[in-house]
Amino acid sequence: MSKVLLKIGGVPVYEDDDGSVHWLGEMTIDADGCPHAYGPEGTKPLDYLANAGYPGNWWGIVTDAEGIPYVQRTGDGKDRAPWPGYYLSTTAYLVSGYDKFDARRYVDSENVCFAVVPGNVRVSVEPKFMGCKTVITDKNTGHSLECSCCDVGPSSHLGEASMAAAEYFNLSPSPKTGGSSDKTRWHYRMWPGVRSRDYPLQ
């Protein structure tokens, strides 16, 4: 049995008896967590800086104690700062064992397949979404991808995934022009409280 948990733009988000939560939506590209997603003037980042926020409300990049965006430094080493000169992009999922100025703390959208949960869906049930088992299905082809939920998106939008997930489905992974605007093609099912193969719950 499915029950409607909430609606976003008139589209229902369902909760099934097994605790899974699912919806149909687009595939908007989330570049967050990729260490060259955002950068200051003079760099060539993948995404528009405005998609990481604005002064006083940066939701997609690391800032220092004064709220100033942190720039990766050459001296920090390739693992910690793989793209010196670029900002350090964040995901809601935080990999343990690394501090906030280390790129390995965030899930790299370019290399990891993950899906994004809308903020209001995340708080609609008690079990944890971050790191939970997730399956994205292309309803046109029947192809599915099992991955994790690693980021939070806007409460007004259904259907968002990482650049790597878009590539898996042969879509353009560009966070500026890629993805799919077909609102009925992509089915997202998440099992909050059930850990994915690659990431512990948090």
Place this chain on the structure above:
Amino acid sequence: MIRLFLAATYLFMLNRFGGIEVTVDGEAGKVRMFQESKEGEKFVSMVALKNNVTADGSLFEIKQLAKPVVNDLNRHINSGDWRLRIVGASPALQARLPMLADFARTDEQFTYYGEKTE
């Protein structure tokens, strides 16, 4: 009671996590201006409408377009086949408008593009 109008809701996203939602139900209506982040809501501001006008005289003019305006191919920020034009936006209202993402900006002041959601 005969209901002459069906409520309609329009969403105009001004940045990835913020926008303006307008609900019109006959003469009545409401405007919800909001800004979220990944951590949740940063602010929400509600304004009532009567015949699409706020108490301080700002007119929310909504029009369906023959074809959509696209200012952002991925997230559809400031994009869609409905146009919101705020005529005579009061300073108080202007102060509550979410930030418009620079890459999706047009030359039209207080004019935004979005979708009918319900």
